[in-house]
Amino acid sequence: MIWTVKSPATKKVIGTLDETPLERAEDLYDNANKAFLTWSGLSISERVHFLQKLRLSIVEQLDDIVKVIHDSTGKVAVEALTTEVMTVVDSISHIEKRAAAALKTRKVKTPITFIGKSSYIEYKPRGTVLVISPWNFPFQLSMIPIVEALVAGNAVILKPSEITPMVGVLIEQLFEQAGFPAGLLQVAHGGKELGAALVKGKPDFIHFTGSVRTGKIIQAEAAKQLIPTLLELGGKDPMIVCADANMERAVQGAIWGAFTNSGQVCMSVERVYVDKSIYQKFVDRLVQETQALKQGIAADSDIGSMTFPQQTAIIKAHVKDALEKGAELIAGDHPDQWKDGQMFIEPMILTKVDHGMAIMQEETFGPVLPVMPFETEEEAIALANDTRFGLNASVWTADLDRGKRIVSRLISGNAVINDVIITVANPYLPYGGAKEGGIGAYHGDVGMQNFCVQTAVMVDKGHKKKEVNWYPYEGKYEAFVKLIRSFWGEKRDWGQFLSAYKKLLKIGNKK
Incomplete structure (x- = not known):
């Protein structure tokens, strides 16, 4: 055909x-x-x-x-x-x-x-x-x-x-x-x-x-x-923004991480958790910068079209489910305004979201960014790990020790501190997921x-008649006990080890 x-x-x-x-x-x-x-x-x-x-x-x-x-x-x-x-x-x-x-x-x-x-x-x-x-x-x-x-x-x-x-x-x-x-x-x-x-x-x-x-x-x-x-x-990758993060870098990172390739990236930023003390300021900048993006097919466009028409139905279902459950759409068009067959989907930002919504649990794979505040580091980690996926995550903070501490507690095959997505582009790093993020790595x-x-190969020159662990076993038990205790016990005793080994050789070589 x-x-x-x-x-x-x-x-x-x-x-x-x-x-x-x-x-x-x-x-x-x-x-x-x-x-x-x-x-x-x-x-x-x-x-x-x-x-x-x-x-x-x-x-x-x-x-x-x-x-x-x-x-x-x-x-x-x-x-x-x-x-x-x-x-x-x-x-x-x-x-x-x-x-x-x-x-x-x-x-x-x-x-x-x-x-x-x-x-x-x-x-x-x-x-x-x-x-x-x-x-x-x-x-x-x-x-x-x-x-x-x-x-x-x-x-x-x-x-x-x-x-x-x-x-x-x-x-x-x-x-x-x-x-x-x-x-x-x-x-x-x-x-x-x-x-x-x-x-x-x-x-x-x-x-x-x-x-x-x-x-x-x-x-x-x-x-x-x-x-x-x-x-x-798949992925449902979290982004944790701490109070001391570089605000402008975090905003720009969230936008690119969520909307590059129209969000059709398995490592897209699909959930953002922001410290409550900077939450509103972060959201305001996020909306401002998102609305400045250019969409189209021109050489200077920032965002292109969707690739797979059926994917728009999944995006629409996730967004409508969130809105029906109390979420607020603060950037982008309401899905009810989309035309049939529409492939250019404006970037969307959702607030007032929670983990009872599909938008926070299922892979959306589109230009949608839900944002949620957190109060403590423990809460942020718990929210980030509350997913069946584990492909990628990012942590944003001026304190690199804190960032590494948080990353070490995230169940994720990949993680980035103060950046997004990039591990897949580093050919020196293995790339693979945890949980339903995947099996294995390349x-x-x-x-x-x-x-x-x-x-795995082991080679012996073949000069000896027998090995100490081969038959016959008669008389070898006590010698092996002595060998094990002298070598792997609390204190290594080389004299006892060699004595036991020689005894095993002698027993094994008896006619």
């Missing part, structure tokens, strides 16, 4: 493509498995060379890539450039620098009780990795897991979101231009039925970014075959390593 793809912002046709038939899933895995045999045999430096060519190709085509992302998502050009393309080239650059060290065979210590042996960890590619990526950051959230999987030696099948398929077409073209082997990176276009077929095709690893609901479905299906998964799911050294089978 031929898809005709339109821009969510302009409604203009931006491209066409062929949907991938479900029956092709088996062929995709056959192609990937063949490519894997050759690719996995290359050295890390040889794989990195391909990634370097990819990075340079991306940099040469910045404007064209930004246009595809902008047309596909409705996000403004600056955000397409900085949050998508720049993040990807920085991540590839990081991989070029760190892959050899992160993936090399690593020696580790061996306990003295295994005297004469050595130990190491070897990182081996898993095979074929299935990457299922979302529509909100279709370039970044596809490319980073792809390049991490590839440098680790895997083949990849990408199923991009059917909402932004032209970005998937772009990605496939970029890999072809960079000269990657045929079949190593394949892009399959389709909806949830294709996703289900690919999961049932038994990949060696699944990397999924998307909703909690879909993540649970994938996890359940993968569990049937014990396929390892990495899930990056980025950093651990990201490349998670796309590997990690084999």
Whole structure:
């Protein structure tokens, strides 16, 4: 079937493509498995060379890539450039620098009780990795897991979101231009039925970014075959503003953290808790600065359109639920004033909210910012942790020790002090969530390593006939008791330890 793809912002046709038939899933895995045999045999430096060519190709085509992302998502050009393309080239650059060290065979210590042996960890590619990526950051959230999987030696099948398929077409073209082997990176276009077929095709690893609901479905299906998964799911990220915070920076951070990409960010600021003593002043500045933002598709616009039409229904439901329960809308249009099919949603600020409202509990994923006062640090921490999510959080204070103390008590995979969202853009940090924020982590050294089978190896030279813990056991119990007490007891006694060890050797070597 031929898809005709339109821009969510302009409604203009931006491209066409062929949907991938479900029956092709088996062929995709056959192609990937063949490519894997050759690719996995290359050295890390040889794989990195391909990634370097990819990075340079991306940099040469910045404007064209930004246009595809902008047309596909409705996000403004600056955000397409900085949050998508720049993040990807920085991540590839990081991989070029760190892959050899992160993936090399690593020696580790061996306990003295295994005297004469050595130990190491070897990182081996898993095979074929299935990457299922979302529509909100279709370039970044596809490319980073792809390049991490590839440098680790895997083949990849990408199923991009059917909402932004032209970005998937772009990605496939970029890999072809960079000269990657045929079949190593394949892009399959389709909806949830294709996703289900690919999961049932038994990949060696699944990397999924998307909703909690879909993540649970994938996890359940993968569990049937014990396929390892990495899930990056939802968020309802809190922002705690202390009385001593830099007011202007906190206001600007809240606005950008809540409204960048029209709030369609899993790490968006979705709840703001402000110390009661500065609450009203903070809210007044928040409204003033929010109303100054420019919305549209012009080069100088601050906020673009929504990407997925159905998401507006969720936003509308959350806002109306809050208003019906006593919340006050102090910036933005009332949802009842929205037109059918409206994709440009004015940034909204809500006050008089509480945790009995969906807007404070469920992921809204839109340009809505609820603000709530708190009286004590304990209350702020309790409110921030009162969620089924745990992806990201931020704390704003002039006292960095206080900020670190609060962060240490937040149940969150990521946290920032006096800033928002940015941990995902630091390629040296692992990125993953707690609770329903996700399972596992990528980025950093651990990201490349998670796309590997990690084999723990111990080596003995094979000169001795037996080990002290082998048969026969006769006469060994008391010697082992002496060995354990002398080595792990309150005070280490090397004389007793060596005496016990020699006795065990003597008993073991008896004919």
